[in-house]
Amino acid sequence: MAFIQLRNIGKTYALGGIETQVLQEVTLEIGRGEFVALMGSSGSGKTTLMNVLGCLDRPSCGRYMLDGRDVTAMSPQDRAFLRNQKLGFVFQTFNLLPRTSVLDNVLMPLAYSPSSGSRPEARSRAESLLRRVGLGSHLHHQPSQLSGGQQQRVAIARALINEPALLLADEPTGNLDSRTTEEVLKIFQELNREGVTILLVTHDEAVASHAGRIVRIRDGIVEPEGPPRSRAGAAAPADAPVPRPHSTGGGHPFLSSLLGMRRMLQTALTGLLRNTMRAALTTLGIVIGVAAVITMMEIGRGSSSSIQKTIAGMGANNLLILPGAAASGGASHGSG
Ligand SMILES: Nc1ncnc2c1ncn2[C@@H]1O[C@H](COP(=O)(O)OP(=O)(O)O)[C@@H](O)[C@H]1O
Ligand SMILES: [Mg+2]
Structure with a gap:
C-alpha cells in the first residue's frame, strides 16, 4: 500500500449557513520517498488539502490512510501523537517562537514527544541539524536577529528534529527572495535524497519544478496527472524504510514519561522567565x-x-417551614 492514500476526500466549510465545498472527491497516492509539489492558484484548496494530510484538519468525507493507518478513524489524541512522531511542518511565515533561541526553537517539538531521549542527546541532534542547514554559528541568536532565509532554515531544522517520515511545507519560499528560495529548495532536495517524503505546496511553477512530481489542484479538484517525469533526486524506492540515523532513546515507558515531564517543566520555566511581566x-x-x-x-x-445562631437563640435547633400555615406579626399560628 502507498505511504499516503487519499480516497474521495471532501472538505466542506459552513459559513453563515452557506456550505462551501473546498475539496471534492480528492483521490491521490504518494509513495514513500517521493518529492511532490502540490500546485494551484490562490484559493484552489492547497492549504486545506495540506491540513488534511498533516492531520491538522479532518476531512468531511472520504478516507485517509497514512503508513497503513486509517487517520480518519483516529481520535484527536492519536492524530496529535501521529503528527508529532511522523510529520514535520514548514510554513510560509516560519512560525518561530520570538524571544527564544534558535536552538530552543528547534528543540521545541520534543517537549511534546515522550520518547525523545535525554536532553544532551536531543541538544546534540538539534545542533547537528542546525549545522546541516548552515546555522551552526547561530545557535543562541533569536529569530529577530536572523534573515528570512535563515529563519526558514531554523524552521526546517525544527521540522526535522523528530526525524519525520513526511515533511509538509506550505509555500515555504513565499516570503523569500530567489537566491534564498534556491538554497531552501536545495535543502529539500537533499532531504528527499536521504529518504524523507516531501509534499511542497506552491503556486509558483519554478518552485514546483524542483520536485519529482507535480500534482495540480483547481477549485478543490485534483487534476489528472501526466506521465511521470524523472525525479529531482534519486529518491528512495517506494516503501523502503526511512533511514533514522539517531536513536530516539525510547527506553522504559516510565522513564520516558518522566523525561517528557521534565522537559515540559523546563519549557514552562523558560517561558515564565522569558516573559516575566506577563x-x-x-x-x-x-x-x-x-x-x-x-x-x-x-x-x-x-x-x-x-x-444558625439566631435559630439557636430561639431555643431550637430546627426551623420548621410548614405549608399553608397562617402567620401574623411574624409568628406562625401553626396548621396542625
Ligand atoms: N476555515 C475556513 N472556513 C471557511 N472557508 C475556508 C476556510 N479555510 C479555507 N476556506 C476557503 O477554502 C478555499 C480554499 O482555501 P485554501 O485551502 O486556503 O486555498 P489555497 O491554499 O490554495 O490558497 C478558499 O476559498 C477559502 O476561502
Ligand atoms: Mg494556502
Whole structure:
C-alpha cells in the first residue's frame, strides 16, 4: 500500500449557513520517498488539502490512510501523537517562537514527544541539524536577529528534529527572495535524497519544478496527472524504510514519561522567565480571583452561622417551614 492514500476526500466549510465545498472527491497516492509539489492558484484548496494530510484538519468525507493507518478513524489524541512522531511542518511565515533561541526553537517539538531521549542527546541532534542547514554559528541568536532565509532554515531544522517520515511545507519560499528560495529548495532536495517524503505546496511553477512530481489542484479538484517525469533526486524506492540515523532513546515507558515531564517543566520555566511581566500580571490576576472566591465563601459562611445562631437563640435547633400555615406579626399560628 502507498505511504499516503487519499480516497474521495471532501472538505466542506459552513459559513453563515452557506456550505462551501473546498475539496471534492480528492483521490491521490504518494509513495514513500517521493518529492511532490502540490500546485494551484490562490484559493484552489492547497492549504486545506495540506491540513488534511498533516492531520491538522479532518476531512468531511472520504478516507485517509497514512503508513497503513486509517487517520480518519483516529481520535484527536492519536492524530496529535501521529503528527508529532511522523510529520514535520514548514510554513510560509516560519512560525518561530520570538524571544527564544534558535536552538530552543528547534528543540521545541520534543517537549511534546515522550520518547525523545535525554536532553544532551536531543541538544546534540538539534545542533547537528542546525549545522546541516548552515546555522551552526547561530545557535543562541533569536529569530529577530536572523534573515528570512535563515529563519526558514531554523524552521526546517525544527521540522526535522523528530526525524519525520513526511515533511509538509506550505509555500515555504513565499516570503523569500530567489537566491534564498534556491538554497531552501536545495535543502529539500537533499532531504528527499536521504529518504524523507516531501509534499511542497506552491503556486509558483519554478518552485514546483524542483520536485519529482507535480500534482495540480483547481477549485478543490485534483487534476489528472501526466506521465511521470524523472525525479529531482534519486529518491528512495517506494516503501523502503526511512533511514533514522539517531536513536530516539525510547527506553522504559516510565522513564520516558518522566523525561517528557521534565522537559515540559523546563519549557514552562523558560517561558515564565522569558516573559516575566506577563507572568507577574497573570499571577496577580489569579491571586485576585482566588481572594475574591475566598471572600465570597467566607461572607456566605458568616451569614449562615449568624442565622444558625439566631435559630439557636430561639431555643431550637430546627426551623420548621410548614405549608399553608397562617402567620401574623411574624409568628406562625401553626396548621396542625
Ligand atoms: N476555515 C475556513 N472556513 C471557511 N472557508 C475556508 C476556510 N479555510 C479555507 N476556506 C476557503 O477554502 C478555499 C480554499 O482555501 P485554501 O485551502 O486556503 O486555498 P489555497 O491554499 O490554495 O490558497 C478558499 O476559498 C477559502 O476561502
Ligand atoms: Mg494556502
